[in-house]
Amino acid sequence: MSESAESGLRERKKADTRKALSDAALQLAIQEDFENVTREAIAALAGVSLRTFNNYFTGKYEALAHWQSERMRSSISELRRRPPDEPLWTSITAAVLKPLEDDDADSGPSRITAREDFVEVRKFLLSTRVRNAMSRDLFDEWVAVIAARTGTDPARDMYPRLVASVIRAVGDAAADTYAAADPPVSFGELVRSGLAQVAAGLPEPPRRRRR
DSSP: OOHHHHHHHHHHHHHHHHHHHHHHHHHHHHHSOGGGOOHHHHHHHHTSOHHHHHHHOSSHHHHHHHHHHHHHHHHHHHHHHSOTTSOHHHHHHHHHHHHHHHHHHOOSTTOOOSHHHHHHHHHHHTSHHHHHHSOTHHHHHHHHHHHHHHTOOTTTOSHHHHHHHHHHHHHHHHHHHHHHOSSOOOHHHHHHHHHHHHHTTOOOOOOOOOO
8 A cells, every 4th residue: 555545544544533523422412411421421432532532622512513613614615616607606505505415315323313403402513612612714714715716805805704604694594493493494495595595685575464
């Protein structure tokens, strides 16, 4: 095996271990009160030692944040792959939905299938501890790829930063609506609808008649 192939294999194993630990943290967040979950429990569920856990994450909140960070990286990578002549919001919609589609294809133990589980996990994802543990570079990566597609300068033009902020806002609005919807609705369709409304210029909806 060549040196480059060995290096690639090592990196793949590291990525797999990091994912296993993050998936274990997510699974325990779904099943238990995450405040009481220990690093030892996460490591045991992932089938590794506490020492291995400490080699990858500084704590359980960082391990949980990695799950969300990887979803964001998946979207950013998908946006980079979209055809350059494709309408911006069409590309953004496909990119944002990519990790949701991957979730649908995933049958692993960490998959969130119940709305109650989604609501519980989202509480942690929105917590200060988890948000602080997420890479601050991810938002800047969103800004950079949007700037590249639109020919704008992220240092001088507000547009790419505004678009990245809107994407985040649509995700938050969709999650809030999904958590409260009765009867239940598809989270992916809420995201798609929200981005479509943004692309259309957020036209004012028809007023409902008062009863």
